[in-house]
Structures are given as structure tokens and as C-alpha cells.
Amino acid sequence: MIQIKDLTFTYPGSLNPALQIQSLHIPPGSFTLITGRSGSGKSTFLRLTNALVPYFSGGTITGSILVNGKNPLLVGPQVMSRHVGFVFQEPENQFVVNIVEDEIAFSMENAAIPRSEMQTRIQTILEQLNIQHLRFRKVDSLSGGETQRVAIAAALVLMPELLVLDEPTSQLDPQAAQEVLTLLDQLRKERSITILIAEHRLERVLPYCDHMLNLGAGNKAGVYGTPAQVIVHNELQPPIVQLAQHFIWQPIPLGIEEARPFAQKVSRPISIPKSYPQSNPPPILSMREVSITYPNQPVLSQVNLDLFPGERLVIMGPNGAGKSTLLRGLIGLIKPSQGEILINGQSISDRSSADICQTIGFLPQDPNALLFAETVTQELEITLKNHNLPINPKAIYELLDSLFLKEEGSSYPRDLSTGERQRVALGAITITNPPILILDEPTRGLDQIVKHALCELLINWNEKGKSILLVTHDVEFAAMFASRVIILEQGKIIANGNPGQVMHEFSRYRTQIANLFPETNWLTVEDVLINH
Amino acid sequence: MKLHTWSWLSWLIAGLIIVSTTRNPLYLLLLILVLFIIQSILAKKESHLPISTIKFSISVLFLSSVLNAFISRFGETILFKIPGHIPLISGSVTLEAILFGAINGLVLIAMFTLFTIINAVIPVQDMVRLIPHALHPIAVVTTIALTFIPAMQQQFRTIQDAQAMRGQRLHKLSDWLPLFIPLLIGSLERAMQIAEAMTARGYSVQPIKKQFPMQKFILPALLLFIISGWLVILILNKSVLGWLLIGSGIALLFSLFFTSGRRFPKTRFHEETWKIPSIFFLFTCLGITIFFLIPFPGKETLAYNPYPLITTPTISISVLLAILLLLIPTLLNKRETHDSD
Structure with a gap:
């Protein structure tokens, strides 16, 4: 499907190439995971397959690239759109029209497909992706998982031979991410399309892919092969692979099921629950019976929450559960319709957000909103x-x-x-x-190395006295960081406690290690190695 | 049932014709009342009249009355005098000037409400589909521009919140800089993302087919026909020949649209169909338009001038009934059924 020979690409004004691939052959019908650190050229590579690079960016290319027998650089992006379906990193930002069926029809209108054919194809793709109920919805009313499915439908409706996805699960909760990946796997099997996916959260994608390309590795020329071949040379490894490397499991397991036989051999001493700081002192930040309602829609319902001094509290939950609303309430950006929010026992109802933020440092999802x-x-x-x-x-x-x-x-x-x-x-x-830090999805778009560095920094600040509350979909990060975990679903707290207990109890928030050793309270590779 | 976009546009034209042909405050008040009723019934989300419309109307009425009272020195009913020799300000403030300003305010309110209703009842896509196929790039760019606005509003709120978290307060002009720069850069990035997404999905402003050799001569030719036709009527006073030339120019314009449209081989997913209520609606609106444009018994009641002394505006039953006919979409149109609404 993709053939590359001695390819280098350099952006205008840059001295060093953004992408170097010596030789690559991706077979038709394969599911290839593209990995590498931030800036290793993943997005550049994906955009080369349909000529968005250099069509939009400019730049210098040497070597050759063929996609489905065509040279994208010669035929251009419009011709490549018939062969390559592209799902961008933030699909909500690239919807052109505002109703789902119109959005899906957009590329077919450009390809001058007759209306009757469009009707048939839209019906088929909606059924295939199980999103018939979204057909007449406005795109800005969709949840994260729904948005991703609509974007995939819009990319697939022209029946491309290659589907390219740039970090498709970065904004999704674990369950929605798994649903999207299962869907992709099913599409590949049913329609024999080739899938190319760039993703930082390897633990999510590895079980589904049959090939892997690590960009920036192997003397910067990239390493390509089966996941088991490539992952051992990867500096970014998911927990199960790290464990396999430590215990010398062969062949290297990539998913839970493959690792289970090996895990049987790992001794499990009587598990001593991890000790976490006891929450005896009065809370530094509290919500008392707080309800928040948007017009015609209750978002939070009688939530009680405490952040104690020196805590590292993580809130998890599905897309649309009310997590960001909860954070906005805590810093006074939204006034509760009921209940009270207290900082050091004092109500914040008469304080402005700017005033509150002398006590609370708040990092929004998109850090670019702060920088000017x-x-x-x-x-x-x-x-x-x-x-x-x-x-x-x-x-x-x-x-x-x-x-x-x-x-x-x-x-x-x-x-x-x-x-x-x-x-x-x-x-x-x-x-x-500020003595309190609140962070909304701080690991979005970060590779594992940067994520680990962020975790260490936050723990360091926490040890120096800061109380930290963060919201994340990243269960592995939550397991590394949290001293307490709260699960928020449909505007209500449904679990609150020790990370080991909560993440084991709710299977959709389990880490790979928790899934592999369900009878323990282990969450991370360190937990296994310490206890073993 | 969803009424045809062209029917709604004929309704808009009828409303605008009423607004521009009368200064009778009673007719204008009735028209505004009719529009408020339509807005309350057809507005997508609220079943009541939006507060913003009422606030806007009161503000406009107040401002236009006050402004005219202070700049107009006509009228005989003097309320008070502003002493001195300040240009535009000093002099007599009259009741007639206040009423004249209020009438202007009513016209503005009616126009604003007409467009608010049109904006609420016609989806952007339906409006854009009215643009001729030859102007497809303009249609798509318009679509993007329109969908861009809510995204920018959302982004502005996000940035505003984020900057408030850093203690940002908006006191003076320079305080807006932290909001403006991320918004500008974010908007440019989003514009680039949309452009990439559209290209990746086969959209191109480049025509697929080459230009027909004679096509480049059509535009100058049609302009020549129209201008010479106009000059023939104006200078030679030969209206038949002049209109023939203008008609030929218009025919060439349509042929240009047709041939240019064929260079962009695209199809449309939605094609609106004409149904009896839409046809009935269209002809009713055309009737209203003609009624207000041609001479008819009672037409003199459309005009009203409060100067030099306020008089009671006269009314005609036929005009009142014609204005009330604008209510017809409330009987024919039902709310759209997108489940997100």
C-alpha cells in the first residue's frame, strides 16, 4: 500500500529534516501503529501519504513515496482524497458543516457522486459504524467518542483504500477509545482497508496492530516491523512490555491476554495495601452538595468533594460526565445552582475567579489559551x-x-x-x-517521556506542600500520580478512595497491570517489581 | 413541515418592503408585534420571546428617540430649550422630533427582527445552496466563515476564562491584548486545519475541467451589452433596442454561470422540493409585496410625518390585514426535528 525509498523531508527554513525513512513497505490490509517522541515526524509522515505535506507546508523532499501505486506529490491532495481517508487529531476543529449527514456527504459532493448513491453510502456507513441515531444531530452536540466516529465515517464514505488517523484516542475516555479501536479493527477485517494510526498511548493500540513504525529510532531512519520486533527497541514502552522485558518473557506479549500465561508465574505475596496519606486535617478545598445546571441540562448533582492538604487527587470519568464543569465550579467560573464551595472553610460565592486563583493555580486543557x-x-x-x-x-x-x-x-x-x-x-x-493546583487533562498530546517528567515535577511540588487535583482520561498517568481517585459519572461521584481499590473495582479504569493482576492492588510496573 | 428557503426569502422581502414603504407608527407597531409573535413561535430553542430581543428593542427605541430629539430642531410642540450656541445641541427639543426618532427606531427594530427570524429558520447550508453552482468556492468559503463564528466565540470564552485564572482584569484597552493574541493565533490555526481537512476530503477551488475557449470573452461581452443598452435608452431614447441589449447581456450572464458551473463537477446531497404549503406561502408573500408596491385604495395611510405638528396616524383595514398575512408561516411551519434541538 505504501512504498518509500530514501525519503527525507525538510520544512522551509529548517536545517534538519523533519522526517527520514530509508526503506518502508506497508502491505495492503495491515494495521500499522506509528510511534515516536513528539517532533519525531509522525504527523509529517501521515500528511505525506495524502500530499497535505508539502501542499500546505512547502518544504524539500528527496527520495520516493508511492501510496496505492500513486505518487502523492505528483497527483496532489485532491486525487489522493479518493484513496486516503484522513482523520485529524482534533476532529471537532475540522468539521465543515454543522449536521452529521451533511458532514459525511461533504466529500461525496466534491467527488460528484450522484445523490441516490450518496444516500445509500451514508446509510451504509452509519449502520456500519452504528451511529444511525446521530444522523441529524449537530456536530457541536456530539460527545468525544461520537465526534471521532463521525470523523471516521466522513473519511470512509469515499471508500478509500487507506485510512489514516492522527492520535484518534487522545481525547477519549478508556471505554470510548477501546470502542473506536475495536471499530477500526472490525473495519479492516470487513473492508480490507489499510490502517495507519499515530498514537502516544501505546498500551491502547498495540493489541490491535500487526505492524509498527518507530520514527526517530534506528539512527533516525525509523524502525519498521512487527510490534514485537519494534517495541523492544522503543524507548516508549507500555507497562506490559516493560514487565516482559524485566522478566524476560518470550515472545513479547503485547496485550493482556498474551501476557496472562506469563503473569501466572509471577509470585503474589499477600498483598499489603499501599499506604496513602490519611485525610485527617480539615480539607483545603471542598464542595458541599453542589449541583450545577446548564440550560435544560443538569451537569452536576449534589456533589460532595474534599481536597485535603498534601493530597494528589485524580478525577476520572467518561466524556461528558461533568469533570471540566466541576473544575470550572471550583474556581468560580460557574456558579452552582445549589450547594457551596469552600476554600479553607470559607465560601467562595462572593469572590471573583481572579481572586480565587491567587489560592488556586488552574491549568486549562489547552495551554495555548494562556500564552500570549x-x-x-x-x-x-x-x-x-x-x-x-x-x-x-x-x-x-x-x-x-x-x-x-x-x-x-x-x-x-x-x-x-x-x-x-x-x-x-x-x-x-x-x-x-498557590497552595492548590488544579489541572484539566494535563497529559493530552504528550509523549510518555514528557508525561513521566510532568508526573515527577508534580509529585515534587506535592512533596513541597502543594495540594493537587487533576482530571485525566489517562489511567496509567493516574496510577503513577494519584494518592486518591474519584470516579465521576453522569454528574455524580460513584467511587472515591484509594487508587488501588477504585481502579480495580471499576474495570474500565484499570491500568494494564491491574488488568493483568486483578486479584492484587497493583497498578504500575513498580508495584509489581516491589511486591514480587 | 419545513418551508422552502425561497418562500422564506420572499417573506423577508415582503417584510422589508413594508418597512421601507411606511412610516406610519401604528403599522410599524403592528408589524413588530407580528414579528415578535413569529419569533416566539418559531425560535428554535426558546418558546418565548428572547430577552435579548426585548432589551435590544427598548435600547434602540430609547436611543433613536433621544438622539433625534437632540439633533432635530423641527416641530411645534416645544418641550424645553437647551441654552447656548452648541452646534446640533442647543435649541428647542420638540415632541415631534422624539416621535420621528421613535419611528426610525421602530424601523430598525423591525429590520433586526426580520433578519433574526430568517437566521433562526433557515439553516446556513440552505442559504448557501442558493448561491449559483458556478460560485461554488464562494459558497464553501461562506459556509466555513459562518461555522467559524460559533467556534471563535467558544474559543474567546475559553481564553477569557484562562486569562481570568491569571488575575487578568479588563480595565483598559491594552488589557484586551492577552485575549486578542491567542484568539487571533488560534483562529489562524483553525482556519489552516479546516483548509487541510477540506483538501483531504477532495475539495479544491481549482476547476477540474479547463475553461471553454470562448468563455473568457463572455464577461466583457455581457458588460458591453448591458452598458450599451443603458446608454441607448439614456442617450438615444430607444427603449426597445436598449432593453434588447440589456436582455442579451443578462442572458450571457446566465450562460456564464451555467458554463462555469460545469467546470466544477460537484453534486448536492440536499435538494429542496416545492410542496403546496411552500408554494402557497411564496404566493402570499408575493401578494403582500405587490400590495405594498402598487397604488391601492388607502395607500396614502402608509405615509406619516410627525412634523410640524403631531397628528393621529390614519389606518386602513386592508393594510392591517396585509401586515397580518405575514403571520402565515406560524400556521404552515413546524419546528425542525433535529434531535439535538
Whole structure:
């Protein structure tokens, strides 16, 4: 399906190539996972398959690429659209029209497909993806999982031979992510299409793929092969592979079922529950019987929640459960229709959000919403000015140092990588030294290395006295970080407690290790190695 | 039943014709009342009149009355005098000037409500589909621009919240910079994402077929025909020849649309069909339009001038009935059934 020979691509103005692939042959009907660190060229590679690169970006290409026998660079993106279906990283941002069936019909209208044929194809694709009920919905009313399915339907309706997906599960809760991946696997089997998927959360995709391409590895020329061949050389490994490497399991298991026979041999000493800080002191932040209602739609219903000093509290739940609304309520952006929110026992009802945020540092999902200054240092200074606090260059330098950004003080924030921008945004909200930190989906778009660094940084701050509350879909990150876990579903807290207990009890929030050793309270590779 | 887009547009035209042909405050008040009723019944989400419309109407009525009272010095019923020699301000404030301003305000309210209703009842796609096929790129760009606005509003709120978290307060002009820069950059990024997504799904502003050799001469030719026709009527006073030339130019314009449309081989998923209620609605609106455009008994009651002294506006039953006919969509049109609504 894809043949590449000595391919290099360099963006305009850049000295180093963004992508280097010596030789690659992806067979038709395969399911290939593209992996690599942020900036390794994953998105560039995906965009080359349908000529979006260099059509939109410009740049210099050497070598050759053929997709389904066609050279995308010669035929251009419009011709390639008949052969390559593309699902972008944020599908909600690329919907062109506002009703689902119109959105799916868009590419067929461009291809001048007769109306009767369009009707048939739309009906078929809706049935195949089990989204008939969404046909007349507005695209902005869809949940994360629904949005992803509609985007896939829109990409598949022209019956392309190749389906390309750029981080399709990054915004999805574990269950929705699994549903999307199962759907892709089923589509591949039924329609024999080739699937190319770039993803950071390897543990989610590895069980489904039959080939893997690690970009940036192997002397930067990329390593391609079966997942078992490639993953052992990968610096980013999912927990089961890490465990397999440690215990020398062969062949390397990629999913839970393959790992189960090996796991039987791992001794399980009588499990001693992990000790977590006891929540005896009075809470630093509380919600008392809080309900929040949007017009015609209750979002939170009588929620009681406490964050105790020195805690690392993680809230998980499906898309649309009310997690972000809960956070917005905590910082005064939404007033509860019922109940009370307290900081250090004092109600926040008469305080402005700007005032509350001297006590609470809040990092929104998209850190770009915070960044506007000319330099990283200025971003931090502006927060201090906003709060009428003195600018202390020493404190700014120390904070940048702890964020691994001391070399970037004079850089333009928006030129930095995703992980660096995330840390600049963290700096901008923590320079006032708030005792509480609230983070909304902080691992979105981060590779595993950056994610681990973020986890270490947050734990370090927590040990120095900050209480941290974060919302995430990333169960592996939650297991590494949390001292307590809350599950929020349909606006209600349905579980609250020790991560080991909660994540084992609710199977959809289990880590790979928890799934592999369900009778223990282990969550991470470290738990297994310590207890073994 | 969903009424045809062209029917709704004929309704809009009828409403605009009424607004532009009368200054009688009683007719304008009745028209606004009719529009408010339609808005309350047909508005997609609210079953009552949106507060924003009422607030807007009161503000417009107040501002236009006050503004005219202070800049117009006509009228005989003097309420008070502003002393001095300040240009535009000093002088007599009259009751007639206030009423004249209020009438202008009523016209503005009626126009605003007409467009608000049209915006609520006609989906963007249906409106865009009215653009000729030859202008397909314009149609798609219009669609994107229209879907871009709610996304930008959403993004603005997100940025506003995020900046508030950093203690940002909006006191002076420069305080808006932290909102403006991320919004601008975010919008450009989104525009690029949409452009990529459209291209990846086969959209191209480049025509598939080559231009017909004679096609490039059509536009200059049609302009020549229309201008020369106009000059023939104006200078030579030969209206038959002039209209023939103008007609030929218009025919060439349609042929240009047709041939250009064939260069973009695209199909449309939705094609609206004409049903009896829509046809009935269309002809009713055409009737209203003609009624207000041609001379008819009682037409003199359309005009009203409060200067120099306020008089009681006269009314004609036929005009009142014609305005009431604008209510007809409330009997024919049902709310759309998208389950998201």
C-alpha cells in the first residue's frame, strides 16, 4: 500500500529534516501503529501519504513515496482524497458543516457522486459504524467518542483504500477509545482497508496492530516491523512490555491476554495495601452538595468533594460526565445552582475567579489559551503584575529551573514544543505560589517521556506542600500520580478512595497491570517489581 | 413541515418592503408585534420571546428617540430649550422630533427582527445552496466563515476564562491584548486545519475541467451589452433596442454561470422540493409585496410625518390585514426535528 525509498523531508527554513525513512513497505490490509517522541515526524509522515505535506507546508523532499501505486506529490491532495481517508487529531476543529449527514456527504459532493448513491453510502456507513441515531444531530452536540466516529465515517464514505488517523484516542475516555479501536479493527477485517494510526498511548493500540513504525529510532531512519520486533527497541514502552522485558518473557506479549500465561508465574505475596496519606486535617478545598445546571441540562448533582492538604487527587470519568464543569465550579467560573464551595472553610460565592486563583493555580486543557507574551519570562511576570505582586527575578529563575525551562527564558512561548508549552503555562499559573493546583487533562498530546517528567515535577511540588487535583482520561498517568481517585459519572461521584481499590473495582479504569493482576492492588510496573 | 428557503426569502422581502414603504407608527407597531409573535413561535430553542430581543428593542427605541430629539430642531410642540450656541445641541427639543426618532427606531427594530427570524429558520447550508453552482468556492468559503463564528466565540470564552485564572482584569484597552493574541493565533490555526481537512476530503477551488475557449470573452461581452443598452435608452431614447441589449447581456450572464458551473463537477446531497404549503406561502408573500408596491385604495395611510405638528396616524383595514398575512408561516411551519434541538 505504501512504498518509500530514501525519503527525507525538510520544512522551509529548517536545517534538519523533519522526517527520514530509508526503506518502508506497508502491505495492503495491515494495521500499522506509528510511534515516536513528539517532533519525531509522525504527523509529517501521515500528511505525506495524502500530499497535505508539502501542499500546505512547502518544504524539500528527496527520495520516493508511492501510496496505492500513486505518487502523492505528483497527483496532489485532491486525487489522493479518493484513496486516503484522513482523520485529524482534533476532529471537532475540522468539521465543515454543522449536521452529521451533511458532514459525511461533504466529500461525496466534491467527488460528484450522484445523490441516490450518496444516500445509500451514508446509510451504509452509519449502520456500519452504528451511529444511525446521530444522523441529524449537530456536530457541536456530539460527545468525544461520537465526534471521532463521525470523523471516521466522513473519511470512509469515499471508500478509500487507506485510512489514516492522527492520535484518534487522545481525547477519549478508556471505554470510548477501546470502542473506536475495536471499530477500526472490525473495519479492516470487513473492508480490507489499510490502517495507519499515530498514537502516544501505546498500551491502547498495540493489541490491535500487526505492524509498527518507530520514527526517530534506528539512527533516525525509523524502525519498521512487527510490534514485537519494534517495541523492544522503543524507548516508549507500555507497562506490559516493560514487565516482559524485566522478566524476560518470550515472545513479547503485547496485550493482556498474551501476557496472562506469563503473569501466572509471577509470585503474589499477600498483598499489603499501599499506604496513602490519611485525610485527617480539615480539607483545603471542598464542595458541599453542589449541583450545577446548564440550560435544560443538569451537569452536576449534589456533589460532595474534599481536597485535603498534601493530597494528589485524580478525577476520572467518561466524556461528558461533568469533570471540566466541576473544575470550572471550583474556581468560580460557574456558579452552582445549589450547594457551596469552600476554600479553607470559607465560601467562595462572593469572590471573583481572579481572586480565587491567587489560592488556586488552574491549568486549562489547552495551554495555548494562556500564552500570549513575547518571552517565557514575560509570561510569568505578567501573572505577577495581574495580581499586583512584586516581580522577583530570582523566584522566576528558580521556577523556570524547576520546570526545566531556564534555557528558554527568552524564547517565544508558542515556538516551543507541546510539553514545553505545557510547562510554561504551568509556570504562568504557579508563579504566585498557590497552595492548590488544579489541572484539566494535563497529559493530552504528550509523549510518555514528557508525561513521566510532568508526573515527577508534580509529585515534587506535592512533596513541597502543594495540594493537587487533576482530571485525566489517562489511567496509567493516574496510577503513577494519584494518592486518591474519584470516579465521576453522569454528574455524580460513584467511587472515591484509594487508587488501588477504585481502579480495580471499576474495570474500565484499570491500568494494564491491574488488568493483568486483578486479584492484587497493583497498578504500575513498580508495584509489581516491589511486591514480587 | 419545513418551508422552502425561497418562500422564506420572499417573506423577508415582503417584510422589508413594508418597512421601507411606511412610516406610519401604528403599522410599524403592528408589524413588530407580528414579528415578535413569529419569533416566539418559531425560535428554535426558546418558546418565548428572547430577552435579548426585548432589551435590544427598548435600547434602540430609547436611543433613536433621544438622539433625534437632540439633533432635530423641527416641530411645534416645544418641550424645553437647551441654552447656548452648541452646534446640533442647543435649541428647542420638540415632541415631534422624539416621535420621528421613535419611528426610525421602530424601523430598525423591525429590520433586526426580520433578519433574526430568517437566521433562526433557515439553516446556513440552505442559504448557501442558493448561491449559483458556478460560485461554488464562494459558497464553501461562506459556509466555513459562518461555522467559524460559533467556534471563535467558544474559543474567546475559553481564553477569557484562562486569562481570568491569571488575575487578568479588563480595565483598559491594552488589557484586551492577552485575549486578542491567542484568539487571533488560534483562529489562524483553525482556519489552516479546516483548509487541510477540506483538501483531504477532495475539495479544491481549482476547476477540474479547463475553461471553454470562448468563455473568457463572455464577461466583457455581457458588460458591453448591458452598458450599451443603458446608454441607448439614456442617450438615444430607444427603449426597445436598449432593453434588447440589456436582455442579451443578462442572458450571457446566465450562460456564464451555467458554463462555469460545469467546470466544477460537484453534486448536492440536499435538494429542496416545492410542496403546496411552500408554494402557497411564496404566493402570499408575493401578494403582500405587490400590495405594498402598487397604488391601492388607502395607500396614502402608509405615509406619516410627525412634523410640524403631531397628528393621529390614519389606518386602513386592508393594510392591517396585509401586515397580518405575514403571520402565515406560524400556521404552515413546524419546528425542525433535529434531535439535538
